[in-house]
Amino acid sequence: MKDSSPSDMKLSFSSDKGLFHLDHSIRTSPYNMTQNHSHDSYEIYYMRAGERFYFIKDRSYHVKRGDLVLIQPNVLHKTTESYSPNHERILINFKTAFMLRINSEIAPDLLQVFEEGPVLHPDARELIIIESIMDKMLREQKQGEPDTVGYIKLLLGELLLLINRHVRQTDRKSKTSDHPTTLHRKVSDMVKHINENFREPLSLKSLAEHFHISPFYLCRIYKEVTGFTVVEYVNQVRVQEAQMLLKTTRSSVTEITEKVGFESSTHFGRIFKSLCGMSPLQYRKLNKM
Numbered sequence: 001m002k003d004s005s006p007s008d009m010k011l012s013f014s015s016d017k018g019l020f021h022l023d024h025s026i027r028t029s030p031y032n033m034t035q036n037h038s039h040d041s042y043e044i045y046y047m048r049a050g051e052r053f054y055f056i057k058d059r060s061y062h063v064k065r066g067d068l069v070l071i072q073p074n075v076l077h078k079t080t081e082s083y084s085p086n087h088e089r090i091l092i093n094f095k096t097a098f099m100l101r102i103n104s105e106i107a108p109d110l111l112q113v114f115e116e117g118p119v120l121h122p123d124a125r126e127l128i129i130i131e132s133i134m135d136k137m138l139r140e141q142k143q144g145e146p147d148t149v150g151y152i153k154l155l156l157g158e159l160l161l162l163i164n165r166h167v168r169q170t171d172r173k174s175k176t177s178d179h180p181t182t183l184h185r186k187v188s189d190m191v192k193h194i195n196e197n198f199r200e201p202l203s204l205k206s207l208a209e210h211f212h213i214s215p216f217y218l219c220r221i222y223k224e225v226t227g228f229t230v231v232e233y234v235n236q237v238r239v240q241e242a243q244m245l246l247k248t249t250r251s252s253v254t255e256i257t258e259k260v261g262f263e264s265s266t267h268f269g270r271i272f273k274s275l276c277g278m279s280p281l282q283y284r285k286l287n288k289m
Contacts, residue, residue, distance in 0.1 A: 024141075025088065030085040049088040050084060054119070099160075102157040134159075218230070239276065
């Protein structure tokens, strides 16, 4: 990632003990996310201007002005530069607890819409309403009134209701974005192969042989399309699986090391700590279910 230029602008707002986060960013200089990225919150990404490539789970999408991107918790995603560095986006992250009362008592099943994404294309009428809701959220972010959190919950509920109605009224075929290019489609096949086989030994040589290309070319196009190196992505997928096993099973670290595809507990521990900021045992202690 290159440093932001003086003309770049970024404003962030968090509330309710980290259950909600609003981030508004305008960039006029090249920017690519530098870190593997997933989190335990829902995400709504609104492309207000410009365009980006958005890698989600196992494929890339070309996200343009007016598009909404919906990300479920713990899904790997990353944005990279598209055909122009200029873009403006509004990012909303929230955890289930933030919308618990509205979701359970006022509008049940609001969050099911995240299973319909990940990229939606609202029409012009819907975009006017979305812009109005987003503007109200940004104003609340700046003003910081005593009832800001409550008002933001209502606004988020209104946004989710609008998205749900959009999904119900839109032909399912029109919701499916095609791959931006044939190269993106080819890399998507590679990602799906890794997602299905990460528990087995995976080497760059074996992947290249499987897809009948050279290791150098594989590395280049994988990084270009996803924003990850092959090793970064494999490690991320394996660590995510390890996190789930640490939270939901009593398997030892050694057993989990083998189950997720690492060759040694030492290597697993080093990679896990670099991505999670703590050891596997510390993670288990903090995330017991």
